[in-house]
Amino acid sequence: MTSLFSLVLAAILALLAAASAIGFILQRRATEPGSVATVHNLNARIRSWWIMVAIFGGAILLGDTAVVILFALLSFMALREFWTLTPSRRGDHLALFLSFFVVLPVHYVLLGTLWYGLFAIFIPVYAFLILPAVATLTGDVNEFLARSARVQWGLMLTVYSISHAPALLMLQTDTPSALLLVYLVIVVQLSDVFQYVWGKLLGKHRFSPNISPSKTLEGLIGGGASAILVGTLLYRLTPFSPLQAAAVSTVIVVAGFFGGFVLSAIKRDLNAKDWGYVIEGHGGVLDRLDSITFAAPLFFHIVRYWFTT
Known part of the structure; x- marks a missing residue:
């Protein structure tokens, strides 16, 4: 490796x-x-x-422990950015406290200890049920459904989805698991970079100005194709054949695009341009990881179901 x-x-x-x-x-x-x-x-x-x-x-x-800790910190920062922009009420504070200081660390401990069974259901089942139940104890029913949905969305996007990137370290394939993570990050991030470059060079047709004014059709096609080509050429980092690498890279690129697109739609709904300002030139942590939120879970399960030994 x-x-x-x-x-x-x-x-x-x-x-x-x-x-x-x-x-x-x-x-x-x-x-x-x-x-x-x-x-x-x-x-x-x-x-x-x-x-x-x-x-x-x-x-x-x-090593693996450092990677898990890094992504736990990134999830914490991303969740903080999400709630910095998302409106909340006093009645949400207990659920938010549990999200940051109980659900998030427990979820990553499950990942670090390779307890896949509970890792896979802890947030979408247990946190999904417990956090709204806890919120009812405050007695605040104003916009309760919308507030509960925001809590769930925040956790699913910034913790559960992002954690599927380091969760690749759980998998046993013909390739060292760390290389699978490297492969995912390279393809996702290069897709974003190539879309930016192609858009600046040739972009003329806006893809969806209301959601992402800077994205162009030329950038999407050129950047996506370039990232798929790189993903295909890097097949030796994976257990895939070149043809399989091309197909999987396509899934990563498409999922990554829609991850960024959905997060952009949420930002526009919140009247924000960026999720934060911690990364110069990029915005916040969530601005840099938005594509990972959709791409990582799909890539993880593709590898887990078809390429593990």
């Missing part, structure tokens, strides 16, 4: 170095206000990618 991961990491670092050099050149040449702003945003994104790659790569090298 170490040699393969080292090669992939070296390639990513080389790409980042090339991107940084291009960003530096563009910054020197940009003169128009619009171009200056675009290049500034591009360079901010590249700087953030250096940090994110270092953190993720370091966690992979440190």
Whole structure:
């Protein structure tokens, strides 16, 4: 695993170095206000990618426990961002306290101890039933259904769905499980990057301005196809054949797109542009992981049901 991961990491670092050099050149040449702003945003994104790659790569090298802890922290931050923008009432406070400090840590402990049976149902069954029951104890029935739904959605998106990325470490395949996680993250994130690049270069037709004004049809097609190509070429990181890698990459890209699209729709409903500001050039943690929320569970179950040994 170490040699393969080292090669992939070296390639990513080389790409980042090339991107940084291009960003530096563009910054020197940009003169128009619009171009200056675009290049500034591009360079901010590249700087953030250096940090994110270092953190993720370091966690992979440190081992499974470090990866689980990293994703638990990311889920905590994403859940915090979700509730920073989402309206709540005093009657929600107990359910929110339990979400942050009981449900989330217990869920990741189940993941870390490889207790798949309870991990799979803890949030969608037990938390689903217990949290609304606890909320009734406050006696606040105003918009109770909507408030309960927001609690459930917050947990499902930021904890349950995202946790299926490190849950890949549970699986036994012909490939080291950590490489499956690396593969998922590469395909999902490159899809986002390629969609951004293709959209900037060729984007003319807005896909859905009301939900995501920056997304274009050209960016979606070009970025998705590019990510699928990369996913196919990286089949050696997986137990897939090249054809299977192409099919699975397609699922990842499509699911990732709709993950980002759904989270964008929620942001628009909340009158927000970004979920947060912790990642320069990207927004919040949830802005960076929105594609993972849909892609990770699907990828996990595809691998679990058809490729485990």
